[in-house]
Amino acid sequence: MQKIPIDLAAPGMKLGKAVTKEGGMTIMAEGMELTDSLISRLENMKIDRITVQGHPVDMGGAGSGTKYAERIERLDVLFRKYAQDKWMTRVRDRMAQYFRIKAAAQEAKMKAMEALLDEGAEEEGGVEENGNGGE
Amino acid sequence: MEEDLKTSVRGEILSVKDLPTLPHVLDEVTKLVEDPDASSEAIAKVISTDQVLSAKVLKMVNSPIYGFPGRISSIQHALVLLGFNVIRGIIISTSVFDMMEQAMKGLWEHSLGCATACNIIARRAGFEDPEEYAVAGLLHDLGKVVTAVQLPDLHKTITDTVKAKELTYFQAEKDVMGFGHDRINAWLARHWGLPPNIREAMSRHHAPQLAEFYKPMSCVVHIGDFLVRLFEFGNSGDDQTAYLRPEALIELKFKMSDLDKVMDEMADQFLEVSDLTF
Numbered sequence: 512m513q514k515i516p517i518d519l520a521a522p523g524m525k526l527g528k529a530v531t532k533e534g535g536m537t538i539m540a541e542g543m544e545l546t547d548s549l550i551s552r553l554e555n556m557k558i559d560r561i562t563v564q565g566h567p568v569d570m571g572g573a574g575s576g577t578k579y580a581e582r583i584e585r586l587d588v589l590f591r592k593y594a595q596d597k598w599m600t601r602v603r604d605r606m607a608q609y610f611r612i613k614a615a616a617q618e619a620k621m622k623a624m625e626a627l628l629d630e631g632a633e634e635e636g637g638v639e640e641n642g643n644g645g646e
Numbered sequence: 647m648e649e650d651l652k653t654s655v656r657g658e659i660l661s662v663k664d665l666p667t668l669p670h671v672l673d674e675v676t677k678l679v680e681d682p683d684a685s686s687e688a689i690a691k692v693i694s695t696d697q698v699l700s701a702k703v704l705k706m707v708n709s710p711i712y713g714f715p716g717r718i719s720s721i722q723h724a725l726v727l728l729g730f731n732v733i734r735g736i737i738i739s740t741s742v743f744d745m746m747e748q749a750m751k752g753l754w755e756h757s758l759g760c761a762t763a764c765n766i767i768a769r770r771a772g773f774e775d776p777e778e779y780a781v782a783g784l785l786h787d788l789g790k791v792v793t794a795v796q797l798p799d800l801h802k803t804i805t806d807t808v809k810a811k812e813l814t815y816f817q818a819e820k821d822v823m824g825f826g827h828d829r830i831n832a833w834l835a836r837h838w839g840l841p842p843n844i845r846e847a848m849s850r851h852h853a854p855q856l857a858e859f860y861k862p863m864s865c866v867v868h869i870g871d872f873l874v875r876l877f878e879f880g881n882s883g884d885d886q887t888a889y890l891r892p893e894a895l896i897e898l899k900f901k902m903s904d905l906d907k908v909m910d911e912m913a914d915q916f917l918e919v920s921d922l923t924f
Contacts, residue, residue, distance in 0.1 A: 609906055613913075
């Protein structure tokens with residue numbers, strides 16, 4: 512099972528855990544297969560993390576060079592005094608997990624935006640030529 | 647010999663004559679507040695006589711920290727919405743940081759970040775008046791600023807000690823002065839007549855489990871300080887996290903997943919808060 516940001520959910524993935532609202536109400540049952548419409552419905556309900564079966568998303572190294580990825584690296588420095596402390600080590604690991612999820616989401620968003628821009632550049636190509644011609 | 651030094655340091659920090667002077671209007675306003683017949687209109691009028699101060703207060707109350715971004719148009723409106731304690735806290739923090747100029751920009755950002763976090767945490771915990779928690783967060787490191795103003799040499803020794811002995815700023819303060827900014831906070835809060843809940847949160851944010859009367863507020867500031875350091879928003883004086891007391895999470899009935907939600911909101915708001923100046 513793997514916890515992933517909703518941005519990385521893809522049709523065909525199966526829920527490893529039921530999706531619940533904050534109050535505990537179940538929205539989607541465990542084992543359900545995701546489809547495009549189900550994913551967008553989850554997004555509309557402001558669910559930002561889900562747990563899926565297997566290990567479909569490679570989050571190791573994801574988001575390098577982005578802000579959340581840097582946060583993960585900084586944890587060693589920030590927690591250096593508490594390496595021997597059991598509780599603080601667990602806190603650190605929990606924060607690392609949070610930042611990893613956020614880093615992966617951030618990277619997915621960046622990629623989506625880049626894809627949009629690439630598309631836009633092709634379309635804008637013609638417009639720009641016109642603009643230059645006018646000058 | 648060493649004890650003598652510590653006693654004299656305490657005397658110097660706490661000597662009233664050099665303490666940052668607060669705007670004159672604050673004295674008048676404090677008197678008005680004690681008068682049961684005074685209206686918020688009258689109080690607003692007094693604050694408004696200081697135009698620079700009014701502008702600063704309006705800028706702060708309209709920041710996302712207090713939850714009414716861009717919607718408060720007058721001092722009176724601010725007083726009614728946020729209450730006098732919040733406005734007084736804002737006046738004190740902007741006045742004290744004012745004197746520090748750029749040198750303490752990092753600490754100002756750290757304080758703004760902590761205020762933002764405290765508001766979010768207090769709302770998540772279901773507490774009333776989250777703005778008061780935000781002000782406690784804004785003021786939680788004021789003792790550091792005052793040390794820097796009153797005793798610049800000592801302040802330098804502390805920052806040097808942080809690096810040389812690999813201590814946290816709080817430990818270095820104790821190493822050099824014999825006590826930390828938590829003690830200075832307690833004294834300042836009393837001197838400036840801050841309400842007891844904010845006073846205790848300021849003096850107990852490093853050890854909220856020892857808070858006597860206002861444990862929840864102390865715990866909120868404790869967690870806020872931890873999270874802001876985790877995000878390294880601004881600069882608290884050293885580059886380490888503070889110890890996160892599990893008692894603080896238990897007090898607020900928080901699970902780790904609550905912290906996830908708090909951090910989500912913090913990240914959204916930090917972008918807007920980061921360009922607030924004083």
